[in-house]
Amino acid sequence: KNVLLLGSGAYRIGSSVEFDWCCVNASNTLRKNGYRSILLNYNPETVSTDYDVCDRLYFDNIDLETVLDIYEREQCVGVIVSVGGQIPNNLAIRLHEAGVNILGTSPVDIDRAENRHKFSTLLDEINVDQPPWAEVGSMKDAMNFIQKIGYPVLLRPSYVLSGAAMGVATSEVETQRFLEKATDVSPEHPVVITKFFENNQEIEVDAVADRGEIIAMAVSEHVENAGVHSGDATLVFPPQRTYLETMRRVRNNTRKIAGSLNVTGPFNVQYLSQGTSVRVIECNLRASRSFPFVSKIYKQNFIEQAMKAILGMSPNRIEQSLFDIDYVGVKAPQFSFTRLQGADPTLGVEMSSTGEVGCLGDDFEEAFLKSLISVGFTLPIQSVLMSTGPLGDKVSFLDGARMMHEQGIKFYATPGTSEFLEQHDIPSEIVHFPSEHRAPSAGDLIENRA
Template sequence: KSHFLISRQVLIDKSLKGWKEVEYEVVRDAYDNCITVCNMENLDPLGIHTGESIVVAPSQTLTNNEYNLLRSVAIKTVRHLGVIGECNIQYALSPDSRQYYIIEVNARLSRSSALASKATGYPLAYVAAKLALGRPLPELRNSVTTATTACFEPSLDYVVVKIPRWDLSKFTHVSTEIGSSMKSVGEVMAVGRKFEEALQKALRMVNESCLGFDPKFLQLRKEDLNHPTDKRIFTVAAALDSGYSIDELYQLTRIDKWFLYKMKNIIDCNNMLGKHDQQTLNKEMLLYSKQLGFSDRQIARSINSTELAIRGLRKSLSVTPSIKQIDTVAAEYPAHTNYLYLTYNGETNDLDFPGGAIMVLGSGVYRIGSSVEFDSCAVGCIRELRKLGKKTIMVNYNPETVSTDYDECERLYFDELSFETVMDVYDLEQPEGLILSMGGQLPNNIAMPLYHQKVRILGTSPEMIDSAENRYKFSRLLDTIGVQQPRWKELTQIESANEFCESVGYPCLVRPSYVLSGAAMNVAYSNHDLKLYLNDAVAVSKDHPVVISKYIQDAKEIDVDSVACDGVIVAMAISEHVENAGVHSGDATLVLPAQDL
């Protein structure tokens, strides 16, 4: 009824909750040349911020008339506003008619622009910079094809799925519901030839402990279907597996039925796999499941086998992925691009493999504890290798990073950082070696599996990485070389853990192995705390030991960062924490050089 004026006017809009949300990325030059670079469709209905939504490019459920109507309106609007450069326009589209509304126009590059740029291979920021300097679109070359101009609208022969990453579990008493305010800390982008394939890839990229569109990942809670949370996609999987009909789920979620039917394909395939074992799984069923995006681990769980056994079966049956290019022109024109992805929905590779390059693994999705610092490391590494005359291969899947710019390296594989995918690329490319240390925790986690397959790791050996990451081996190592550490014990049973804590005196620190940024690491002040925290630690570090150590209170915390060659330090920096030990170094204020030593 009234307007509250502080420094700006507040607008109250009609709610269109439940409608489809569609986006177009548009570029226009100073001479009124205008094209739409990419259109994207939110899988989640209106009411959930696009940064919180699962987004699919190109749109899958729009009719040809709807697509061209919204494209025409986008160009008309951008011309009327006089935009020069890049622009993002968002629509609400009625699921029952051709009625639409413009929600907003961002006359700048946005998070969606980074996604659109990587999804199409069209360098939006580069082109927008040229347009700002007054260059016309027809004069700019498409740097991917080199055969067409930047005035040529990209055409996609693949599908891209973006899924946000939330880290809400790091906070206590926080609401996990998602809505019009953005909570996500990062996002992933997966590329495939089928929606199902790209969706399952993306879900594994967001969370490496997830197998894909897994009905067993989360317990079904009906209220999560109509009150969306950060894990609603897994609730949908559980609901489909429990027998919910497509119509029921549409009414509860307002996710378009086309997407729900595709998701049901995955659940049906999972149930079919469950009827097989290692002996009865034939080539047709194996290939079908791989075409729907099932990983070797996922198939192994369904048939009570192991990932390596499924890998061996795949290779014996010649079920291997094809390497395809992202070329912006759907292979209609020649393209000179090394922007690549793996798919089982293809029969040939788009390029040859000369071998001899250096392969670098990126860090994957941004999350709390892993952000642009690893991207900087990976890019610095790639650039230095190229200065040394080495050919380079990057594997990463974060659309927001420089390391996934296709012109930073000789070959960019925009795909998973899993053991399976890295081995598939390694087998095809036959590189000189593999660098793990630039990508943070995710590459370290697959160091030993890669080592066991005779992959040549450059830098620190995987055995030594394991000695540092495995809490039990590390604690035992310190005892062996006579380096002081708090008293410690490996967790075997809850009773012995209680006895240890009571003998050394609380508080005690629960420490899982192979984790980033203190995940599931907690200080226990009582037996009740200990039992609570041990469950979390074992769940996070289920394949590795959990160690309990005496927690030292009121201690100064010091960081030493060093560069070493063959175990000899050649450069170092000593930083001092302002806060006492107990505040994670990523959350602490650091002073360099140390002031009180």
């Protein structure tokens, strides 16, 4: 029984070792259960392309023609598209139309999740809350919808990885720019505009289902507010600041989605949360880049469970409670801004990180501190540059500023922030925005590593 596994291809932002870990564990599970693992991948840096990981390796492009040729040559009983990231997932419908047996979740259901319009319609049908949305085909449609809901809005193409061509628009000019970009990246699929909610927490669910019934689920929380891509966010598992009622709603909604899409295999759902209200952002019917992390923290191999479900082996449900985990895991991003001239270090809905670390601690603070040290932060910090934006952001950071002042940390601040700090008895040295062309400049401060 030959099974063809599609790998993740070249390393790039959004697709790296995490998906290769999934491919390797999928291959190992196939071989343990009497199947021959046929792997298609073209990256010599991966573990999955090592000679002893699979029974046969095809080092070639992951495209429709190549997959069909290998499928026919090897007389495969099926193809698995759910462990190699977005490239294999994007081939599911075309492979299905060519007569290929896709193992796991049906390609029709994959399309219902990947197509923004179809997925938003599904959520409305099953009464799962989501931000207000509309499918748009022109600038006129977009502006008509935005007039109803107001800015900011999020523009999202379908079938993309790492937030490609997504953008948060706050004006008509930005809307036009993001709409053109989204249409260029995914011209065959609709662009959906949704209301963008500020100051919301993001919650992420990695799960495995068997014919629509969830058998394993891990709920993580982001340190950063929603609006930072999940690949750039700091992930905490088990959650430390999420309400139990929020967790209950997230779990119930995830079960509804899995049942409606008849999921068999790995999948990932992302939520917005404010208080105890939750809204769905998106669902991917494939393994996510956080599967290795939650598997290690949970001490349960989610990919092995997913493969058993895909192969029809009816795996047992994992009943372990989050309260049984007596440590905290933090997954933190690694960036390469200092090595890429002209790179914009501002984080947003399109992924920027080039690596990550995973750390454990007895509590969140210990694990988080370890993660900061691991990605290259120099501790202790001697000075901090602050430019905190609107008054609400200044107020929310005040307690943290007081704590740092008590630790003897020096503050540099832009004029508005400096005035606010002085009003609350926190001394700071004023620096000006680079665009003002006045000394001392915040840009010079950063360049000189003050």
